[in-house]
Amino acid sequence: MLHFFRFIKYLFRLSIIRIVIITTVTICICFRGTGVLVTDYTASWIGNSFGGGDKWVQIKIEDMQVDGEGKVYTNSIWDEAGREVGIYHNGNIIGKAEDLHGWGRHGGKAIAIDKKHIYVAMQQSAEVNANGDYPTSGTTWYCVRRYNLAGKAAPFPMGRGWDNSMLIVSTKGAITGLATANQRLYVSDAAANLIRVYDTNNLGKQIISFTVSHPGKITIDRNKNLWLIQENTGKVLHYSPEGKQLSGTINNIGKPTAVVVDRKGRLLVADNGIRQQILIYNIRHNPNLIGTLGTQGGVYADTPGIIADTKLYDLSGLGVDLKGNVYVNSGLHGGTDLRKFSPSGKLQWQLLGLHFIDNVDINPLTDGLDVFAKQEHFHMDYSKPVGKQWKYQAYTLNPFKYPQDPRLHTSPTSVFFRIIQGKPFMFLTDMYNSFLEIYRFNSKTDGEIAIPAGMFVGTNGKGGKAIPGDWLTTQPNKGEWIWCDHNGNGAFDQGEYDSNYDYPYIGGWWVDSKGDIWKTLRTHDGMGIRHYPLQEIDAKGNPIYSYRTMKKQKTPNIFTDLRRIEYIPETDTMYLSGFTKEHPASRDNSKWYGSELVRYDNWNTTYPQQRWRLQVPYNPQDNPEVLTASMSVAGNYIFLVTFKQAKVYIYQANTGKLVKTLKPGKEVASESGWIDIPYGIRAVRRSNGEYLVFVEEDWKGKVVFYKLKF
Structure with a gap:
């Protein structure tokens, strides 16, 4: 009944x-x-103006050119889905250049157009067993590849490469600037400190070359003279078409990153220094600054971080059309924020492609209405149509105030957003769980900017310093360390480290709701869990942790290789995943989640109780292979996502029984890239009982999310 x-x-x-x-x-x-x-x-989805299929905004535009009608041609070194060169018009995507992804091919740092062709700076690496014309092993060609205006490769008689469309410029370094005028192609060969000049009607023929130290991007004025950026000097130089340096050097630009001459003959320069503006010069005689586009200080003006129509940031691309409209690209540190402005400086349209190997988490205080990625803050309105629920609220990175912000020097991918003792904090880790970065917020002093507050780094398995590179000279010479910003300046100063030496192979991190940090170590001595209780929030607002108060906990005997960990302090419940004797790893991969998930109750008691043991999706022999990538516990459910299919499995938290599976639907073209990070899924339960499930989508520049209710 x-x-x-x-x-x-x-x-x-x-x-x-x-x-x-x-x-x-x-x-x-x-x-x-x-x-x-x-x-x-x-x-x-969140973070891209389009949902997928044939339409997505590429990531990290390095350069752009605009034709008279306002078609925008862009170049990125890498776009996961293959839009290294994108073509945009009237706020829409109309095409891309073909065959710049795979077989050792990538995009580059420069692009130029004329009435017939696109000239794309790109690179071609050697490929084993490749047919046709490829570099020899150990050699990379830095080329100009020619396309027609529809994005089809356009071979030429002296062309190289498998389809004869490549002009090899260098084997030493990337092309840093391109421009065309009067049937000439000007190429910045920075590795050789040369401007090389080619005949566009006979592209394999170099006409002349001339010496310029560290040449960068180039534009050409009405007199056919060149204005070019001298990289790392803050200068824009002036040259004749034959290579004679002319008067008119502009010396006082903070960080020029793009140049163009508009229909009025004015020189526009993108200043990616502290001004974050487009500088406009009258160049009829000696250059004279006559105007600017954009708010001075860019996104850091007024309330720092807040996105607004004329607040620019991370400038990388600049173009103009014959009507006087100006096109600007922001997002040099990873995403794309492409904007068109009218001649009077009013925003006409904006295209966004903000995510690559990235996921988000919510601010618990706002019940899912505020969502944070590693660099972006979104405000949500779930009543709006699919793809329109998100608003790009703020950019949380300030390289001028915090030049040692680890996000500028490392590659974080996953966010844990926590409210600890009433204060917001953001924690970030990377693809391989090698570190955990900590950020605090202070709206009075920094607006929306995330302030570097702390960092955990694992032991370098090869010995030596934990973090490579020269940006962090104060770190300990060996072992692992915890950094805390004791003086509150956001810099890694001497005397702010707590150091230790431990097993180097980390399986996962977790930050619980109290602010305690947990870490698992892979294949260790039986004591593979580290618990770092939060000691205090200090006077500067930093959470304090130490090795002195760290607690070691035993790895349950079930596991031979412990990977992920999520602990729920409110119920003293522990979730652990990894590989077991019954279901071992088929091969070693530091990113893998494991083959089994186990729930323990009464974890912090003398006798923790195993509640259930679950074999998760794991079959490396399938085609495509089935591997669980990430997990997230929320409310009464556990959410897992698989690596290549991006399929979400939902289990009851109490029983471990499968409830439902989710797959990307028609709203996102029924597609997804791989889940390529250890925390590629983040689920939360809202106060109305609704669940939000955010999933990394590293293919087409976005984060997919599901909204569901049981």
Whole structure:
């Protein structure tokens, strides 16, 4: 009888659904042993102006050119889905250059156009077993590749490469600037300190070359003279077409990153220094600064970090059309923020492609309305249509005030956002769990900027310093360390480190709701769990941790290789994943999640109790291979996502039984890239009982999210 009434209730609800038109919601029905569970879920996304399929905004535009009609041609060194060269018009995507992804090919730092062709700076590496014209082993060609204006490769008689469309400029370093005028192609060969000049009608022929120290991007004025950036000097130089240096050097630009001459003959320079503006010069005689585009100070003006129409940041690209519109690209540190401005400086449209190997987390205080990625803050309105629920609220990175911000020098990928003792903090780790970065917020002093506050770094398995490079000269010479910004200046100063030496192979990190930090160590001596209790929030607002107060905990005997950890202090519940004797790893991969997940109750008691043991999706022999990538515990459920299929598995937290699976729906073109980070899924339960599930989508510059209710 009970099952009968449940069935009637189900039929009634189904009839209601049938008479309500819901165009963006997929209805999924899942049966359990205790009855019927109906789950409604919607797929959507954050961080890209388009949802996928043929349309996505590429990441990290390095250079751009604009034709007279306002078509924008862009170049990126790498776009995961293959839009290294994108073509945009009127706020829409209209194409891309083909065959710049795979077979050792990448985009580059410069691009130029004329009435017939696109000239793309790119690189071609050697490829084993490749047919045709490729570099020899150990050699890389830094080339100009020619395309027609539709993005099809355009071979030429002296062309190189597998399809004869490449002009090899160097084997020493990347091309840093390109420009065309009067059937000439000007190429900045920075490795040789040369400007090389080629005949566009006979592209394999170099006409002349002339010496310029550290040449960068180039533009050409009405008199066919060159204005070019001298990299790392703050200068824009002036040259004749034949290579004679002319008067008019501009010396006082903070960090020029792009140049263009507009229809009025004015020189526009993107200043990526402290001004974060487009500088406009009259160059009829000696250059004279006559105007600017954008708010002085850019995104750091007024309330630092807040995104606004004329607040620019991380400038990398600049272009103009014949109507006097100006096109600017921001996002040099990883994403794309492409904007068109009218001649009067009013924003016309904006295109965003903000994410690569990135996921998000919510601010618990705002119940999912504020979402944070490693560099971006989004404000959400879930009542809006699919793909429109997010607003780009703020950019949280300030390289001028905090030049040692680890985000500028490392590659974080995953966010844990926590409210600890009433204060917001952001924790970041990377693809390999090698570090955990800590950021605090102070709206009075820094607006929306995330302030470097602390960092955990694992022991270097090869010995020596834990962090490579020369940006961190104060770190200990060996072992692992915890840094805390004791003086509150956001810099890594002497005397701010606590050092230690431990097993080097980290399986995972976790920051619990109290602010305690947990770490697992892979294949260790049986004591593979590290617990760092939060000691205090100091006077500067930093959370304090130490090795002195660190607690070592035993790895349960089930595991031979411990990977992920999530601890729930409110219920003293521990979730651990890894490989076991029964289900070992087929090969070693430091990013893998493991083959089993185990829940323990009463973890911090003398006798923790194993509640259940679950074999997670894991079959490396399948094609494509099935590997669990990440997990997230929220409310009454556990959410897992697989590596290559991006399929979400939902389990009951109490029983470990499978409830439902989710896959990217038509809202995101039924596609996803790989889940390539250890925390590629983040699930949260809102106060209304609704669940939000955010999933990395590293293919087309976004984060996918699901909205569902049980």
